[in-house]
Structures are given as C-alpha cells and as structure tokens.
Amino acid sequence: MQSSDCENCAIRSVALFGEIDEATVERLHHQAQQFDAPAGTELYTEGTPPDAAFTLREGVIKLVRGDGNGRPQIVRLLVRGEFFGAEGLFEELRHHSAIALTPVVLCRLPNDLLQQLQTEEPGFTTALLGRWRRALNEVEDLAVELGTRKAEGRIASFLLHWETKNGHAIEWLPLPLSRTELGELLGLRVETVSRVMARWKREKLFEERGGHIRLLERDRLRAVLETDDAA
Amino acid sequence: MQSSDCENCAIRSVALFGEIDEATVERLHHQAQQFDAPAGTELYTEGTPPDAAFTLREGVIKLVRGDGNGRPQIVRLLVRGEFFGAEGLFEELRHHSAIALTPVVLCRLPNDLLQQLQTEEPGFTTALLGRWRRALNEVEDLAVELGTRKAEGRIASFLLHWETKNGHAIEWLPLPLSRTELGELLGLRVETVSRVMARWKREKLFEERGGHIRLLERDRLRAVLETDDAA
DNA sequence: CGAGGTTTTGAGCGAATTCAATTCCGGTGG
DNA sequence: CCACCGGAATTGAATTCGCTCAAAACCTCG
Known part of the structure; x- marks a missing residue:
C-alpha cells in the first residue's frame, strides 16, 4: 500500500470535469491507498456493508450478482480508468460482488473520504452523476441483449x-x-x-x-x- | 398547462433529502409545467435530443429501447412519484422512449431549469445521484432476471x-x-x-x-x- | 510427464418460439 | 338493447434453440 501518485488516479480521474483545487487534492489524496491484487481477488462481496470505493488503474473486474443462491449473473465489466463501488454513499449493503479477472492495480477511497469529497467538492458529485448515468446505459444495453x-x-x-x-x-x-x-x-x-x-x-x-x-x-x-x- | 402546485411535485419530490430554500423554489417552479396526457402518449423518443425531464405524479410509464430495428425491450417501469428523463444533463440523445401506459399527470422541467437546479442547488444533484443509483439497481435486477x-x-x-x-x-x-x-x-x-x-x-x-x-x-x-x- | 481444470463435441431432451386458428372482450352503430 | 367489429388473449401443433448429461480433447502448471 502506498498513497503516492494517487493524485493522478483516484481523485483526478473521478473529478474528470470538476475542477478540484490543488490544496484539496493534496489534503485528501493521502487517504487514498494504491495497491495491487492478483486475478481472482474479491474486492468486496455482495451483501456486505460498503467501506470504500475504487478506481481501477489497470486490469479487468467483473461485477457479479447472485453468487449465493441461483445462477450468478455478471452485470458489468470494468476496464482501466473506471471508478466503481461508491454505492456506500447511498446504500447499506453491496448489491454485487467485485472480482478481479486479471491482476489489477487500483486505488482505494474509504467511505469517509468519499463523504468529504461529496460535501466539499461539488465537482465530485457531478462527476459521479455522469459515471452512474453511463453505468445505467451499459446495464440497459445488457438487458436489451439478454431480452431480445x-x-x-x-x-x-x-x-x-x-x-x-x-x-x-x-x-x-x-x-x-x-x-x-x-x-x-x-x-x-x-x-x-x-x-x-x-x-x-x-x-x-x-x-x-x-x-x-x-x-x-x-x-x-x-x-x-x-x-x-x-x- | 398550469404551473401552480408544482412546488409540491417536481422540485420538491426531486429534492427529497436536499433542503431547498423557499425563495428558490418560488422562483424556479414557475418554469415547471404540469399537464395531463392520455394512455399511449409518447413523452419523448429514443434518438431525439432531450429537452426536459419529468416528474410522474400519477399513472404508469414504460421506458423502452430499440423500438426501431429489432424487437423492443422495456427497460424500466415508472410509477407515481418517479423522476425521469434527466439524461439531458449529460447526453445528446435519448437512449430510450418514454410511453404512458395509463392516463398520466406529470410535471415538465425544461433543460435550462435543470441546469439552474444543478448549479445552484447542491441538494438537487445529490438527490439525482440517489435516483440514478436506485435506477441502476432496478435495471441490474432486470438483467439478472433475464439472464438467469x-x-x-x-x-x-x-x-x-x-x-x-x-x-x-x-x-x-x-x-x-x-x-x-x-x-x-x-x-x-x-x-x-x-x-x-x-x-x-x-x-x-x-x-x-x-x-x-x-x-x-x-x-x-x-x-x-x-x-x-x-x- | 502427469494432474486438474477448461474447452470442445455429441446425443437426447425440454423449453420457448413460430405459425395458425379460435375465443374473448370492450366498444360501436344500428 | 343487441349484433357486430377489431384488437387482444388464448390454445394447439410443429419446430428450433439452448440446455443437460456425458465423454473426449486440450492446455497449463507443477
């Protein structure tokens, strides 16, 4: 775990079109931890309380639902550059598991950091909004494929x-x-x-x-x- | 078309957990128009540029994709109280059509009003974030049903x-x-x-x-x- | 080289679609 | 008020598609 270089990943990549001032970045990015994980790593698990979000710097991750009871369904594939797992801002429990399909390198943004960003950086919320909008489109695409x-x-x-x-x-x-x-x-x-x-x-x-x-x-x-x- | 009473619908219902001050509501809600439409009405069409968002006060609406080429796929059903169609804030073209399944009554929020809300009311963006998060979950649910x-x-x-x-x-x-x-x-x-x-x-x-x-x-x-x- | 997991292939089965026809139902005009 | 029309729902029969079960071929890694 190292926090260096995270200004180029987590916060920066999230605030794509939000302008965050240097000082804030400096102050916040110490709380973001960068780390590697081998293929197969489960970043978080469906049904558990969310404690952090992630930025995927390298590798591929699958978001999968229903690992438990029925047949599992992959609901989304994440590739380098994607920000994910921020549902902790709104929900008590994770709705899917995140599993690395390749070796990955990512940045971890703990919940309290997210909260800070959300309240102190309007650009962050807007960026998040854009991401989720895109995610929604992707899942709708999937539903159309599956249905038609x-x-x-x-x-x-x-x-x-x-x-x-x-x-x-x-x-x-x-x-x-x-x-x-x-x-x-x-x-x-x-x-x-x-x-x-x-x-x-x-x-x-x-x-x-x-x-x-x-x-x-x-x-x-x-x-x-x-x-x-x-x- | 009438704009009265919209303070109880559009803006209010969107800013569920954001606190918007009275004056702002007063100033903005004149731009929101309430209106009825019979079953079968197409509120907007896939592939056209978005010009407004809506709050559904009464009735049921289907969001459907691919009306054009292949077989159509309904991606979401909206019931009373739901806010929808705000993708105009981020996208050039609508990704699905919205069609009333029953007689509906709704409030229309033109794009520029949305823009105002977004820049001037932090609560609005946060509320929107929550909505889309929920929408994302719903569509994921659908994908799981269809896939498994x-x-x-x-x-x-x-x-x-x-x-x-x-x-x-x-x-x-x-x-x-x-x-x-x-x-x-x-x-x-x-x-x-x-x-x-x-x-x-x-x-x-x-x-x-x-x-x-x-x-x-x-x-x-x-x-x-x-x-x-x-x- | 061998072990274990993944991919491939085959045969038979079951589920859902297609095509086609009939019944049902709400609304209309006489 | 009732017969009739048109769209929607239902039902049937044949067919296709994808699944299940089972076995063989392939890698990949130790």
Whole structure:
C-alpha cells in the first residue's frame, strides 16, 4: 500500500470535469491507498456493508450478482480508468460482488473520504452523476441483449463491443473471461458459448491464442446481429 | 398547462433529502409545467435530443429501447412519484422512449431549469445521484432476471415485484401492460406469457378482472422461483 | 510427464418460439 | 338493447434453440 501518485488516479480521474483545487487534492489524496491484487481477488462481496470505493488503474473486474443462491449473473465489466463501488454513499449493503479477472492495480477511497469529497467538492458529485448515468446505459444495453437476442446474437454483440471497449488500436485484445464467465454475462451455458465460438473459430470469424482474441470478419459478426433479432 | 402546485411535485419530490430554500423554489417552479396526457402518449423518443425531464405524479410509464430495428425491450417501469428523463444533463440523445401506459399527470422541467437546479442547488444533484443509483439497481435486477431465469420464473418474479412496487395495501392492483408488453419486458413472446398466466389463473394462483390482478397464492409463486433457477 | 481444470463435441431432451386458428372482450352503430 | 367489429388473449401443433448429461480433447502448471 502506498498513497503516492494517487493524485493522478483516484481523485483526478473521478473529478474528470470538476475542477478540484490543488490544496484539496493534496489534503485528501493521502487517504487514498494504491495497491495491487492478483486475478481472482474479491474486492468486496455482495451483501456486505460498503467501506470504500475504487478506481481501477489497470486490469479487468467483473461485477457479479447472485453468487449465493441461483445462477450468478455478471452485470458489468470494468476496464482501466473506471471508478466503481461508491454505492456506500447511498446504500447499506453491496448489491454485487467485485472480482478481479486479471491482476489489477487500483486505488482505494474509504467511505469517509468519499463523504468529504461529496460535501466539499461539488465537482465530485457531478462527476459521479455522469459515471452512474453511463453505468445505467451499459446495464440497459445488457438487458436489451439478454431480452431480445438469442445465443449467437449475444456473443457476436459482445465480441464487437468488447473490441470497441478495448480500443480498436490493439490487434490482439485480451479476453480474460472463461467460457463459463461469458455464459454468466450473456445468460447462456458454457456449452452453448463454447459451441458457437468454436464454430466461429473454425469458420475464421476470429482467432484465439493464449487468452487473447483477434476479430477477422467483423462484417459477418455484424451480419449475425441483423439475422438474429426478430423483425 | 398550469404551473401552480408544482412546488409540491417536481422540485420538491426531486429534492427529497436536499433542503431547498423557499425563495428558490418560488422562483424556479414557475418554469415547471404540469399537464395531463392520455394512455399511449409518447413523452419523448429514443434518438431525439432531450429537452426536459419529468416528474410522474400519477399513472404508469414504460421506458423502452430499440423500438426501431429489432424487437423492443422495456427497460424500466415508472410509477407515481418517479423522476425521469434527466439524461439531458449529460447526453445528446435519448437512449430510450418514454410511453404512458395509463392516463398520466406529470410535471415538465425544461433543460435550462435543470441546469439552474444543478448549479445552484447542491441538494438537487445529490438527490439525482440517489435516483440514478436506485435506477441502476432496478435495471441490474432486470438483467439478472433475464439472464438467469426461465419463463415461469420471470413472470412469477414480476408479479411479486409488481405487487410490492404498488404497495401491498391495494388488493386489486392495476396491470396496465398487455401480454405483448409483458413479453417485451421479460424477454418472452406473447404466447409464452399468455400460456403461463392463463394456466396460473386456472390454477387460482391469481385472478384478473378488467386490467387488474389479485395475487392469491403468493407462496406458490415464490415456490416457482426456487425451482426455476439452476443450482 | 502427469494432474486438474477448461474447452470442445455429441446425443437426447425440454423449453420457448413460430405459425395458425379460435375465443374473448370492450366498444360501436344500428 | 343487441349484433357486430377489431384488437387482444388464448390454445394447439410443429419446430428450433439452448440446455443437460456425458465423454473426449486440450492446455497449463507443477
């Protein structure tokens, strides 16, 4: 744990379009702790009281619900730069668990720091507002996929969106989700995900090597989306 | 259109836990217009630029996505007291359409009024934050239903939640959604929804009369939820 | 090289959709 | 007041899609 350099991550990245004065940053960022965690780490658990929020500096994290009773459902994937876990400001219990899919490096912002930011920095609240608005859109997107598409459409849609999310610049983009996890995100069983992806690899729609994939025939993937959803 | 009485609705209900001083309310609420609209009215349309937010004083509204190309998906149902449509503060285009399922009465808050509230009333932003946090939870709930349950489970879950949302006090709760719309919410086809509900009516799990339903065997509905999702 | 987990593949089954037809219901006009 | 119309709900039969169960092929790591 070290608090140095956090001015470039936690507070800064949160207050994207809010202007926080230097002194405040200086005073607050000592309370933010930066740290690493290996893949598989559970940052927090559904049903427990929230004690901090995080900024994800590097890696991928899944937010998953219903780990307990039924079948788990991944509700969101977080990539570098995202701020998450701030529901402590409004809720007693976490509504999902956060689990690292890769080694991660993040900054931890304890609840009281959040509270300070919220009351003392109007820019913070506004930034938070924008984030949640975007999060809401993402989850709505997911709901639409789950509600209106069948297996192939969901998978094609995911691949295309995942590429976008990771920037088209990278050719081989990391895919740190197992087939099972893809299923938990897309509401499908492992076998279904595997069957479709295996076939698409045979048909050269994309390649896969060591946890990374490369899309080859984006048009055919997009074509799947056309055919898939009913008229 | 009348602006009277809006201090009791729009601004007040938004600033639930923010304290707005009387003078400000007085000054602002003249810009909020109250009005009625019949069932079927489209308050705003997906893809158009947002020009106002609304407070729903009476009635039920559906937020629906993808009206255009594929199959439509209802992403949220709004009931009396809810504040919605404020994405204009952050986004260029509406991400879903808002359509009245019943006759509605609502207050309209034009964009510039929202802007004023946001900059001049810290309580407003905080309240908005809480709303969106709750909205996010609701949509996540929906995603979980869609991703992990099969037909019967989704319908049972909906009935139970709908009752809760309308308050257990009312015995005959209004169900202003057609079977088709229920399908668009739950990711099912009309026939599937109809089959399940018709059977449950035969088996006296609930009754239906003139657009209203009454749950009779909540336990058996809950039992469906247990059996439904895989272990 | 071997162990354990993940991915892939196959066969059979069950669930939900599609297509098609019938019944129900509210509202309208005679 | 009653017959009729049109949209919504219901029901049936056939089909497709995704799931389950089970086994084989693959890695990856020790």
